[in-house]
Amino acid sequence: MGGKASTYAWKAVSPMTNYFYGSEGSSSATTVENYPKGRYKFSPLVLKRTGSMYFDEDGHLAHEFYIEVPPASKSRKAGMRRIRRNLTPQGEVEYDIPRLHVDLPMIMCQV
Structure with missing residues (x-):
C-alpha cells in the first residue's frame, strides 16, 4: 500500500x-x-567462518581437551577431566569453496 x-x-x-x-x-x-x-x-558469498576448535598450550588443535585423573584408591578406576583453561580460539577459517549467505534475499532454483 x-x-x-x-x-x-x-x-x-x-x-x-x-x-x-x-x-x-x-x-x-x-x-x-x-x-x-x-x-x-x-558479496552474497561467504568466504570465512569463525572456527569452532581451540588451541591448547602445546599448540594442538581440537574441539575438546581432556586429562586423565588418577584414581583416589586402588579399587576405583581412573577418570577423565575436561580442560577449560589456557585454551585459545581458532579464529577465522577460510572455506575451500565459497558458500551462499543464509539470508540471501533471492530465490534460486534449477528449472
Whole structure:
C-alpha cells in the first residue's frame, strides 16, 4: 500500500535486503525491484567462518581437551577431566569453496 507500516513490515521480513542492495532512506517504495540490479554493498558469498576448535598450550588443535585423573584408591578406576583453561580460539577459517549467505534475499532454483 506504500505507507510507513508496509515499509517497516518489509524491513522486518527481509533484514538482509538493505545489506545487499543498499537503503533508499525515507522512500515509501521499498521493493526489491526498485533497487539497482548487480550492485551489492558486499558479496552474497561467504568466504570465512569463525572456527569452532581451540588451541591448547602445546599448540594442538581440537574441539575438546581432556586429562586423565588418577584414581583416589586402588579399587576405583581412573577418570577423565575436561580442560577449560589456557585454551585459545581458532579464529577465522577460510572455506575451500565459497558458500551462499543464509539470508540471501533471492530465490534460486534449477528449472
